[in-house]
Each structure stands twice: as C-alpha cells, then as structure tokens.
Amino acid sequence: MIHSLIASAFRHQAARSMRLVPSTGVAAVPAAPVFLYVHVPFCEVLCPFCSFHRVKHRDDKARSYFAALRKEIRHYHDRGFRFSGVYVGGGTPTVDPAELCETLALLQEFSPIDDISVETNPKDLRPAVLDRLAAVGVQRLSVGVQSFDDGLLREMDRYEKYGSSTEIRERLAYAASRFRTLNVDMIYNLPHQTEAMLEADLDAVLAGPANQVSFYPLMTSAAVERKMGKVMGLPDRSRLRRYYGRVLARLRPEFTASSAWCFNRGGHGIDEYVVQSPEYVGLGSGAFGNLGGRVYASTFSLRSYVERIERGFSGVTGERALGPREQMRYDLLMRLFGLRLEKSWVRARYGPRFERSLWPELTALQVFGAVVEDDTAWCLTDRGMFLWVLMMSAFFESVNEFRAQMRAQIAAELEEDEDDAVAVVPLGAIGHRA
Ligand SMILES: C[S@@+](CC[C@H](N)C(=O)[O-])C[C@H]1O[C@@H](n2cnc3c(N)ncnc32)[C@H](O)[C@@H]1O
Ligand code: SF4
Known part of the structure; x- marks a missing residue:
C-alpha cells in the first residue's frame, strides 16, 4: 500500500518532467567521450x-533512415563528440543487418568502441545476422x-513471426557463445499469465x-x-509484488541482481546504459538524450527526421533544462536502480550539495527500509528493490505517455506507413541458415 502511494506521488513528478519546449539541438559538446543511444524504430x-516508438518495417524507408542516422553520427563526430559506448x-535494430552494421562500422571507424549493445x-x-x-x-x-x-506468445502476436517457445530455445542456444553478454527480455504480470506460467518462464531462463x-x-x-x-486483456497490478517476489526468489542465488530488474550470472555482464551512464546522446527518431543538465527528444516523425538531417538540421526537436535538484534526484533514481549509490561518485559530481539537498529523500528511504547506508554508499534493500520496480515503472510509463502524445501528433503518417508496409517472410521459411 505504502509502496503504491510513494510510486503514485512519484508518477506525478515524472509526468511533469516530460514537458519539453522546442529545441534546435544539443548545445554543448562534452569534453570527455559520452554514451550514445541510437533508435531504430522498425519491426x-x-x-x-x-x-516503444516503432513502425512497420519497409526496406526503402529503413535504408533512407539508416543513411540519415549515419549522416547525423558524422555531424556529431565533426562537432567533436566522441562516444564511450553504444546502445x-x-x-528491432536488426531488421536490416547490412544497414545496421554499416552504421556500427562507421562508429568504430571514428574511434574503436568496446561496449556495443544491440x-x-x-x-x-x-548466422547471417549474428556473424x-x-x-x-x-x-x-x-x-x-x-x-x-506458446499461448502467451500467440496472444502477443509473436508466435508466428518471432517463433514458438521451442524455436526460441534453439535460437538462444545457437547465439549464446558468440557474445560476451546474451540478455533475454522477459515480461511478467501479462494479463493472462498465471503464477504457474511465470514459474515455467523462470525454469526456462534458469x-x-x-x-x-x-x-x-x-x-x-x-x-x-x-x-x-x-x-x-489488462494487467492486474495487485499481483505485481507476489510475481516480483517469485522472480527474486527463483533467480537468486544463480543470478546476481545488477538492477531492480536485471540479473547476471557467471560474472559481470554489460548492464542497462541508463544505470551506467548518467549522460548520453540520443540519435534517431523518437530517441531521448540527457546531456549537460538537459533532457532532449528527437522528432517522432520518420519523414521529418530524414528531411531534417538531409537539410543539415538536428533531429532533436524538444528539450527541457533540469534544475540542480531535479538532476540530483534523477541520479538518485537511476543509481539506486542499479542497487548502489557510491558516496565518492556523488561527492565528485555534486560536492556536499547532494546530501544537503536530498536529505529528506535519503532519510525517508531509510526509515521506510528501502535503503541502508554505510560509510561508502547507499544501497537498496529487497524492500527497496520492489519500490524501485514501481518507481521505474512510473518513470517509464510517463515516458510512454509522452511517446503516445508525440505519436498522436503524427497519426496520419503512422497509419499510412502501416497501410503500405510490405508483407514479411514467415519465420518458418527462414530457418538457421541465412
Ligand atoms: C524495444 S524492445 C526490443 C526487442 C525486440 N524488438 C523484440 O521485441 O524482440 C525491448 C524490450 O522492451 C520490453 N517491452 C516492450 N514493451 C513493454 C511493456 N509494455 N512493458 C514492459 N516491457 C516492455 C520487451 O521485453 C522488449 O523485449
Ligand atoms: S516488442 Fe514488438 S513492437 Fe515492440 S519493439 Fe519489440 S518487436 Fe517491435
């Protein structure tokens, strides 16, 4: 109950933070390399x-989109941006593997990047894609x-195009050894997902x-x-805590949590960039960035994105300056989402201001039993992990509302795209040989 109250108060605040004003692009060029997020909206x-911001895949549109992305990357590089990692x-970025790889090769050519997630x-x-x-x-x-x-995959309209449970298992086994980190995204609290189905999903992951x-x-x-x-159907939020409890109980001790909803086994994997990188540049239609105390958003219209880039403009059309307290709260949210907020890290970034400004939040979290403090860090407890699931959900749901508003403004373009999307090849016709 108290969890939900805190999350609901947080939801209002998160919604406010998505009010952007018109922007002409990212102003400051950071002195050090910065993380890069690239959005590829085709599926x-x-x-x-x-x-998410996604449209039906069409070959010609994807080709001109990727060409615009590469032009935007060149533009940032020419301005002096260097990238420490890419997500x-x-x-589905792999809808056109040749275009995707040409884009990644361009980034590698500018400066070698070790941390690339796709x-x-x-x-x-x-093989044709993974190689x-x-x-x-x-x-x-x-x-x-x-x-x-399989029943849930059918309901999600994924069974035919993206594969049955058996096919997914085979494909994962094939991909596993080729990447330092192979992550699988799972969703729980799907409307018709019983607890037995969740247990079976946990069995399959383990x-x-x-x-x-x-x-x-x-x-x-x-x-x-x-x-x-x-x-x-619609999700039943009253099951959330029980289902999350099952996720934690079953994944531990084989997996180690690296955030409130990401778990690694066998050493450290590469984690979600919002946890690792307080600042990042976002390129592509519908991408967000967070740089120099500002949040940026790029146009959701693919046509406008390509046109703007071709004419030498930035893809960014909206921004919002974060106040100092808002920035600190953002770091508190994201760092504790990653389970641990190092005192040395906040002191290097904010000096003593951080603790002075956020003592009410830090105290409340400790009284509530969500956070424990030691000499070096504030750490999330199990109680805190569930609270963070609710707060991160509230945060992403406010981002979802923003995406929905942006997409509503280009409803005609999106409808047209769906009408003339090409038929796609069914999964069964592809098999494992390229
Ligand atoms: C942008 S998708 C990329 C993966 C790829 N397109 C696919 O679906 O196979 C990233 C992940 O977001 C998650 N996701 C999408 N919509 C979601 C929602 N409404 N709630 C929770 N997770 C969601 C899914 O787990 C999905 O795999
Ligand atoms: S979840 Fe489905 S619609 Fe969303 S990005 Fe993945 S494939 Fe596309």
Whole structure:
C-alpha cells in the first residue's frame, strides 16, 4: 500500500518532467567521450503491448533512415563528440543487418568502441545476422523473448513471426557463445499469465544459456492499454509484488541482481546504459538524450527526421533544462536502480550539495527500509528493490505517455506507413541458415 502511494506521488513528478519546449539541438559538446543511444524504430510485427516508438518495417524507408542516422553520427563526430559506448535499441535494430552494421562500422571507424549493445528478436538469431554483428564488435545482444509460453506468445502476436517457445530455445542456444553478454527480455504480470506460467518462464531462463535476464513488469500507457485490452486483456497490478517476489526468489542465488530488474550470472555482464551512464546522446527518431543538465527528444516523425538531417538540421526537436535538484534526484533514481549509490561518485559530481539537498529523500528511504547506508554508499534493500520496480515503472510509463502524445501528433503518417508496409517472410521459411 505504502509502496503504491510513494510510486503514485512519484508518477506525478515524472509526468511533469516530460514537458519539453522546442529545441534546435544539443548545445554543448562534452569534453570527455559520452554514451550514445541510437533508435531504430522498425519491426516486422507491432506487438500490441509494446510501448516503444516503432513502425512497420519497409526496406526503402529503413535504408533512407539508416543513411540519415549515419549522416547525423558524422555531424556529431565533426562537432567533436566522441562516444564511450553504444546502445542500439528499437524497435528491432536488426531488421536490416547490412544497414545496421554499416552504421556500427562507421562508429568504430571514428574511434574503436568496446561496449556495443544491440536489441533483437528471436527470429534474427541466425548466422547471417549474428556473424555480422560479432564482426562489427557487438558485445551484448539483447533478445526480446517476453515469455516461453506458446499461448502467451500467440496472444502477443509473436508466435508466428518471432517463433514458438521451442524455436526460441534453439535460437538462444545457437547465439549464446558468440557474445560476451546474451540478455533475454522477459515480461511478467501479462494479463493472462498465471503464477504457474511465470514459474515455467523462470525454469526456462534458469535452464537456458543466457547469462543475463531483464525481467520487466508489464508497463503501459493509456494508448497501449486501448490496444492491448482488445487482444490480451489488462494487467492486474495487485499481483505485481507476489510475481516480483517469485522472480527474486527463483533467480537468486544463480543470478546476481545488477538492477531492480536485471540479473547476471557467471560474472559481470554489460548492464542497462541508463544505470551506467548518467549522460548520453540520443540519435534517431523518437530517441531521448540527457546531456549537460538537459533532457532532449528527437522528432517522432520518420519523414521529418530524414528531411531534417538531409537539410543539415538536428533531429532533436524538444528539450527541457533540469534544475540542480531535479538532476540530483534523477541520479538518485537511476543509481539506486542499479542497487548502489557510491558516496565518492556523488561527492565528485555534486560536492556536499547532494546530501544537503536530498536529505529528506535519503532519510525517508531509510526509515521506510528501502535503503541502508554505510560509510561508502547507499544501497537498496529487497524492500527497496520492489519500490524501485514501481518507481521505474512510473518513470517509464510517463515516458510512454509522452511517446503516445508525440505519436498522436503524427497519426496520419503512422497509419499510412502501416497501410503500405510490405508483407514479411514467415519465420518458418527462414530457418538457421541465412
Ligand atoms: C524495444 S524492445 C526490443 C526487442 C525486440 N524488438 C523484440 O521485441 O524482440 C525491448 C524490450 O522492451 C520490453 N517491452 C516492450 N514493451 C513493454 C511493456 N509494455 N512493458 C514492459 N516491457 C516492455 C520487451 O521485453 C522488449 O523485449
Ligand atoms: S516488442 Fe519489440 S518487436 Fe514488438 S513492437 Fe515492440 S519493439 Fe517491435
């Protein structure tokens, strides 16, 4: 109950922080290399539960989009930006492996990058794609599995295009040894997911080859719920704590939590960039960035994105300056999401201001039993981990609402894209040989 109250108060604050004003692009060039997020919004099938900015894949559109991305990357490089790591998210970045790899090769040519993560779906775990990704230096592959239950996969409209549970297991086994980190994305609290189904998903993850798993609670927005409600039903939030308790109980001790919803086994994997990198540049339509005390968002219209880049403008169209306290609270949220906030880290970044400004939050979290403090850090307890699941869900749901508003403004373009999307090849016709 108290968890939900705190999360609900936080939800209002998170929604306020998504009010952006028009922007002409990222102003400051950071002195040190910065993390890069690249958004590739294309997918073969648009899953009804998905809250990300994604459109139906079409070859010609993807080609001109990737060309614009490379131009934007060149532009940032020419301005003096250097990148410490790259996360390519979507959508499904591997819809056009040749274009994706040309883009990653360009980044590698500018300066070698060791930390490259790419999101994909089970269908793309085949030699023609994986060989190319490995060759261009991808170290972490993140595969959207969602569930190993065939009934739930059908409800999510993934069974036909992205594979049955058996096919997914085979493909994961094939991909496993090729990347330093193989992450599987799972979702719990899907509307028709019983506790037995969740246990079976946990069995499959424990028996499977992935050395990292991200177990997300189902997060929605009003727009997602409208779509999802028709085909999948609506989530029952009252089960969330029990289901999360099962995730923690089953994954430990084989996996070690590296955030409130990401778990690694066999040493350290590469984690979510929002935890590791307080600042990052976001490129591509619908991407967010966080740099020099400002949050940035790029246009959600793919047409406008390509046009702007071709004409030499930035893809960024919205921004918001974060106040000093807001920045500190953002760091508190993200660092504790990663389970540990080092005192040396905040002191180097903010000096004594951090503790002076955020003592009410830090005290309340300790009184509530969500955080414990020692000489070197504040650490999340198990109670705190569940609170963080709720707060991060509230945070991402406010981002989802923002995406939904942006997408509503380009509804005509999105509808047109869906109408003329090409038919895609069914999974069965592809097999494991390229
Ligand atoms: C942008 S997708 C990329 C993966 C790839 N497109 C796929 O679906 O196979 C990243 C992950 O976000 C998660 N996701 C998408 N919508 C979600 C939602 N409404 N709630 C929770 N997680 C969600 C899924 O687990 C998904 O694998
Ligand atoms: S879950 Fe993945 S495949 Fe499905 S629509 Fe979202 S980004 Fe695309």
